[in-house]
Amino acid sequence: MTRPTAESGPPRWTRAVPAVTFSVSALVVAALFANGAWQRRWIADDGLIVLRTVRNLLAGNGPVFNEGERVEANTSTAWTYLIWFWSWLTGGQVEYVVLWIALVLSVTAVPLAMWGTMRMLGVSLRSAAATPTVVLPLGALVYIALPPARDFATSGLEVSLCIFWVATLWWQVAGWSRRGPLRTRADVAALLALAFTGGLAPLVRPELAIVGALVLALVVVTEMSWRLRTAFVATAAVLPLGYQIFRMGYYGLLVPNTAVAKDATGSKWQQGFTYLGNMFSPYTLALPLIVAVVAALSIWLLRRRGSAPDTSGAQPARVGRWAAGRARLQTPAAVTTVMLLGGLIEVLYWLRQGGDFMHSRVLLVPLFILLLPVMIIPLVVPESIRRPDPAQLLGAASALAFFVITAIWAIGTSHSAGMRDGTEIGRSGIVDERRYYIQNLGVTHPITAQDYLNYPRMRAMVDEIEQRRDGGVLLPSADYDKWNFIKLAGPRVPGTPPELTVFFLNLGMTSMNAPLNVRVVDQMGLAYPIASHTERLEDARIGHDKDLPGEWVVAESGGITTRPLLPLFLDPEWARDAGEALTCPQTRDLIASYKAPLTLTRFRNNLRQSFDFTSYRIERVPRYELMRCRLPLGPPIP
Numbered sequence: 001m002t003r004p005t006a007e008s009g010p011p012r013w014t015r016a017v018p019a020v021t022f023s024v025s026a027l028v029v030a031a032l033f034a035n036g037a038w039q040r041r042w043i044a045d046d047g048l049i050v051l052r053t054v055r056n057l058l059a060g061n062g063p064v065f066n067e068g069e070r071v072e073a074n075t076s077t078a079w080t081y082l083i084w085f086w087s088w089l090t091g092g093q094v095e096y097v098v099l100w101i102a103l104v105l106s107v108t109a110v111p112l113a114m115w116g117t118m119r120m121l122g123v124s125l126r127s128a129a130a131t132p133t134v135v136l137p138l139g140a141l142v143y144i145a146l147p148p149a150r151d152f153a154t155s156g157l158e159v160s161l162c163i164f165w166v167a168t169l170w171w172q173v174a175g176w177s178r179r180g181p182l183r184t185r186a187d188v189a190a191l192l193a194l195a196f197t198g199g200l201a202p203l204v205r206p207e208l209a210i211v212g213a214l215v216l217a218l219v220v221v222t223e224m225s226w227r228l229r230t231a232f233v234a235t236a237a238v239l240p241l242g243y244q245i246f247r248m249g250y251y252g253l254l255v256p257n258t259a260v261a262k263d264a265t266g267s268k269w270q271q272g273f274t275y276l277g278n279m280f281s282p283y284t285l286a287l288p289l290i291v292a293v294v295a296a297l298s299i300w301l302l303r304r305r306g307s308a309p310d311t312s313g314a315q316p317a318r319v320g321r322w323a324a325g326r327a328r329l330q331t332p333a334a335v336t337t338v339m340l341l342g343g344l345i346e347v348l349y350w351l352r353q354g355g356d357f358m359h360s361r362v363l364l365v366p367l368f369i370l371l372l373p374v375m376i377i378p379l380v381v382p383e384s385i386r387r388p389d390p391a392q393l394l395g396a397a398s399a400l401a402f403f404v405i406t407a408i409w410a411i412g413t414s415h416s417a418g419m420r421d422g423t424e425i426g427r428s429g430i431v432d433e434r435r436y437y438i439q440n441l442g443v444t445h446p447i448t449a450q451d452y453l454n455y456p457r458m459r460a461m462v463d464e465i466e467q468r469r470d471g472g473v474l475l476p477s478a479d480y481d482k483w484n485f486i487k488l489a490g491p492r493v494p495g496t497p498p499e500l501t502v503f504f505l506n507l508g509m510t511s512m513n514a515p516l517n518v519r520v521v522d523q524m525g526l527a528y529p530i531a532s533h534t535e536r537l538e539d540a541r542i543g544h545d546k547d548l549p550g551e552w553v554v555a556e557s558g559g560i561t562t563r564p565l566l567p568l569f570l571d572p573e574w575a576r577d578a579g580e581a582l583t584c585p586q587t588r589d590l591i592a593s594y595k596a597p598l599t600l601t602r603f604r605n606n607l608r609q610s611f612d613f614t615s616y617r618i619e620r621v622p623r624y625e626l627m628r629c630r631l632p633l634g635p636p637i638p
Helices: 012-039 045-058 077-090 094-121 138-145 147-151 159-179 185-199 206-220 226-250 257-261 269-283 286-306 321-329 332-353 361-374 390-414 433-441 449-454 458-467 507-512 550-556 572-581 585-595 600-615 622-628
Strands: 133-136 377-380 472-476 483-486 500-503 518-521
Touching: 012 094, 012 133, 012 138, 012 147, 045 077, 045 094, 045 433, 045 449, 045 507, 077 094, 077 159, 094 138, 094 159, 094 332, 094 361, 133 390, 138 147, 138 286, 138 361, 138 390, 147 361, 159 185, 159 206, 159 332, 159 361, 185 206, 185 226, 206 226, 206 332, 226 600, 269 332, 269 361, 286 361, 286 377, 286 390, 332 361, 377 390, 433 449, 449 458, 449 507, 458 472, 458 483, 458 500, 458 507, 472 550, 500 550, 507 518, 550 572, 572 622, 585 600
Parallel strands: 472 500, 500 518
Antiparallel strands: 133 377, 472 483
């Protein structure tokens, strides 16, 4: 057998090794993730919340949670409209539509991120080197092995869309870092596509705007014509800016109502670190992350030692410092640094926020971002087996050792039960939502709203809705099989049907098991601005920081506020004061912003007042609210 010459190049099998090993790795990882996600398939109660808005869109009521109230009850705008589009296109049951969208996006995101890392490392699918490069999925295994990652691969929440967006942006910016000067129309098209993806960040999740902005800022300052730079900025800004104007005029807020409900600018560092520990401790997550960091450093050091200076895009000898600095920005190192910076900022943001009440949920996307540089690691086989280069041998042995350690950890972790008390809400307020609902529903895979009828009070609510055709207010009773019904104080406006309002914490299952003509609101304020604009309770359960007393919804809905028709657990004095507090001029303006008919004048007023509405807060104790608004205090009620 003859040795290959310079003209003939390396053998075909050597050139094909990267493509074959990457394809096998990607397929195995995708298959494992798909299987794990399918075995744990479910739709969370919070995942059902977005489907109420989708139902209203399909019914022609607009992007609202309750007909006649312009409230943005979903944090991810892109997620809402993605589900609406596929539900409209397929005509399928919305629960199954969202299940499949989430599963496909989650499973696709990991191989796409691996491909982006291949591009970033400069590992070609067809190697030109004389020695084969084996592709090992290190970071990908870390992510898919985590039980929470498989839980939220479906769940109906936007985690799947978030990691898919991150993977797409990573793949695009990795290609840009290797492309060099723009030469063809295809290069320009790829650049504008990158701008569009980066601009989608705030529509995917508001906090992801940090990652999108960092990447876009990196790209826009590099060498390009001012005409192209203008096109780049316009492509990135047109959709988010257009939607922001729509949001301000239509909803009267700068942010989704959910951000107001959870006071996204709040600070709970101690709870945040508790949440971080809750994610790390059940899975010994620090071990694979340390391995990933060491692997990344090893790859960088070995590549730096073995690579020659890159002169393909060399600048003229007398080039200015600014131009030379801009040229260094379009490099894999700069792009990787920016993405890691974005991931670290995301982690700090959630630590400051206090995390979430769902086990690991909000830290999955930052973890995915931080794993991007090591989604795959290359194992370069030494050129000579008999007399190997020490550096090449060390690199290959290290890569293999890193992968084996991670694979062993992944096998053990994939069978982990996760939180010790997964079926209970502990003192920290954090819960394994999937296990909690499976336990309480007695359903292995709760997916549809009907599956949630087994939850306490749900079947009783459906029966109450059937019986209460004259309107009124339904509040949960201490008896899990009953509801408290409060009649309306007076006749409704002639020509309009009587309105039935349901007031309950579990907004998803409640709203999806109720007809669209039934108003569903919650004390946390996700769909109820009166509640969302109350002050945050400092010591409340994380993610449940607002708790509006029931007297408010009775008064606001027009229910009877006096004895003997008012339930004993409600205070008639509070109910009376709440009704009076709703006459506060600023509160009346807030209510008009989402309830008054949408006219051009209303749209303009909302645009102008959205800044004030976003920061406006009311006191949850009605009497304190009367004092704040300088309204007269009523006499005590015996």
